[in-house]
Amino acid sequence: MRRLGKLLFVPIPVGAFGHQLADSEQILSNIRQNITSCKLRAYGIFLSNPSNDFHANLVTKEIKILPKFPFLYLHRLLLRLSPAYSELDNLIQNRGIELYSKLMSGPPSAIAQSITFDEEIKELQEWFGRIPKLVLLVCRDGGYDQMFGEHISAERSYRNSELSVFRKSIELLIQEGYSVVRLGRHNTKTFESISGLIELNDIVSSNPDKMEFCVAKLCDFIISTGSGPDTLGMFFRKPIYFINAPTVGFLQSGTIRMWFLKEIFSTDIHFGTIKKLDFEEARPYLFDEQLLRDSVLEGKIAVRSRSEDEIFEQVRCALDHYRSIGRKPTEFIIY
Numbered sequence: 160m161r162r163l164g165k166l167l168f169v170p171i172p173v174g175a176f177g178h179q180l181a182d183s184e185q186i187l188s189n190i191r192q193n194i195t196s197c198k199l200r201a202y203g204i205f206l207s208n209p210s211n212d213f214h215a216n217l218v219t220k221e222i223k224i225l226p227k228f229p230f231l232y233l234h235r236l237l238l239r240l241s242p243a244y245s246e247l248d249n250l251i252q253n254r255g256i257e258l259y260s261k262l263m264s265g266p267p268s269a270i271a272q273s274i275t276f277d278e279e280i281k282e283l284q285e286w287f288g289r290i291p292k293l294v295l296l297v298c299r300d301g302g303y304d305q306m307f308g309e310h311i312s313a314e315r316s317y318r319n320s321e322l323s324v325f326r327k328s329i330e331l332l333i334q335e336g337y338s339v340v341r342l343g344r345h346n347t348k349t350f351e352s353i354s355g356l357i358e359l360n361d362i363v364s365s366n367p368d369k370m371e372f373c374v375a376k377l378c379d380f381i382i383s384t385g386s387g388p389d390t391l392g393m394f395f396r397k398p399i400y401f402i403n404a405p406t407v408g409f410l411q412s413g414t415i416r417m418w419f420l421k422e423i424f425s426t427d428i429h430f431g432t433i434k435k436l437d438f439e440e441a442r443p444y445l446f447d448e449q450l451l452r453d454s455v456l457e458g459k460i461a462v463r464s465r466s467e468d469e470i471f472e473q474v475r476c477a478l479d480h481y482r483s484i485g486r487k488p489t490e491f492i493i494y
Contacts, residue, residue, distance in 0.1 A: 167201045167247055168234035169222065173215055174207040177387030180214060180394050184268055185254035187221050193250060201251070204231050210387075213368035217270050259393070260410040267396050279373035282364050291338040293374060295392070296329070296356070297383035298322050298341060317405045317421075317455050317462040320384045324403065324467045326353050328382070328474035335478065340374050342381075342388035380416075380481050382474060400477035403465050406448045411491045416480060419473040419493045420445055424461045436460075438494045445494070 171186060172178040190201050203222040209215035218224070237244045266272070283290055299318050322341075329339050333355045340357045364370040375381075375391035383389035385404040392399045393414055400417040401408075409415045423441040425434045436444075444451040444460060454460045465473075473493065480489040 165198055165200060165247075167199060167244070167251060168225065168230050168237075169201050169203045169248075169251055170206050170231065170234065171203050171218065171222075171224075172207075173205045173209040173218075175387055176210045177390045179210050180387075180390040181259055182254055183214075183218050184270075184394070185258055185262060186251060187218070187270075188262060188268070189251045189253060190222065193247075197247070199247070202230070204234065206231075211368045211371065213366065213372065217274070221270060256409060260412050260415070263393055263396060263409070263414040264412045267394070271394050271396075274372060274376070276369070276373040276376060279364060279366070279370050280377075282370070283362070283373070283377075286362050287338065290377065292336055293378040294332050294337045294339050295374060295378045295381045296325065296339055296341045297343060297381060297386050297389045298325060299343070299384050299386035314456065315452070317451065318385060320403050320464055322353065322356075324464060324470050325382075325474075327467055327471040329353055329356050331471065331475060332478070337379070340378075342371065342374075342391065343386070380477070382477065398481055400474075400480075402473050402477070403470055405462050406444070406451055407446050407492060408448070417473070417477060417489055417491060417493065419465070419470075421465060422463045422494075423451075424463060426458060426461050441494065 169186060169190070172182045190199065193199055194201065201222055203218065203224045204227055205215065205224060206227070234248075238248060280290065298320050300320065300322060332339050338357060339355065340359055340362070342359055359371065359374065360367070362370060362374075371388070371391060372394070375397065376395050378392075378397060380398040380400065381389055381392040382400050382402055383392075383404070385401055385406070385408060389399055389401075391397075396414050398416050399414055400419075401415070402417070402419045403421055404418060405421050407418045407420070420441075423436045423444050425436060427433050438445075444454060451460070451462070455462060476489050
């Protein structure tokens with residue numbers, strides 16, 4: 160069985176966009192750290208259909224991908240039969256917030272550094288006339304998600320934000336010379352358009368999956384409410400300012416610059432919203448998304464969006480911080 164410990168079939172999450180990027184980068188990093196020390200031979204298995212085919216193709220250049228059947232069955236069989244194999248699998252699959260944050264404190268991965276975007280840059284030049292300064296917006300709305308279905312989206316509604324609360328912020332960024340592109344392939348089409356905001360799908364491209372990566376590589380920074388597409392910024396180590404986010408998900412790093420959080424209220428099923436929680440009272444929910452999610456579903460708390468003016472002020476601070484012209488450092492966690 161010791162011999163089997165040097166052979167590993169590696170399940171790779173590729174469904175949800177955020178997990179496809181963050182988890183696969185961490186797993187590949189774990190493999191690189193262990194491949195020499197234990198003479199590891201690793202083969203990947205995609206657990207589901209990729210949400211971004213371009214990225215999936217990048218992964219296949221780093222690790223040979225085998226068919227899900229029968230190798231996933233063989234992988235699970237080996238987990239049961241070989242303690243050495245199971246131990247190695249745990250080592251390679253080890254990932255989480257602290258490990259992600261450590262990765263983001265380093266340079267972009269070899270995959271990220273190797274990508275070229277000649278065709279996509281030409282397409283952007285045709286679309287804009289010239290390559291503009293870009294800010295990317297990730298605003299998770301309550302739209303139907305074709306991958307998981309309406310029920311799952313409803314369960315995670317505390318992560319949603321109305322696009323309209325970013326209206327003044329978008330106008331500010333445009334006035335400052337930026338083109339604002341909204342990331343996300345499953346965004347709901349808003350009935351009330353925001354002048355100047357560009358949806359990623361509006362940009363004509365022969366390879367939309369790759370264009371997502373191109374605009375992330377070219378952007379100055381990202382404003383996000385907290386959702387899968389912001390991992391594109393992490394992939395290229397771009398500054399990310401989380402604004403109107405429900406929870407604190409990552410540690411401070413050169414990539415993650417700010418968490419401006421939604422407000423948490425205690426609730427009562429008979430009397431509705433009764434009390435806004437201060438930071439210390441809200442802390443357990445802000446730092447534990449599972450607890451927040453369960454408490455929202457049980458009706459114990461409510462999560463409320465910040466106002467358009469509050470969001471505008473924090474976006475202005477983010478812009479000043481990025482330009483390093485703020486009179487004082489921006490707080491990392493703002494509640």
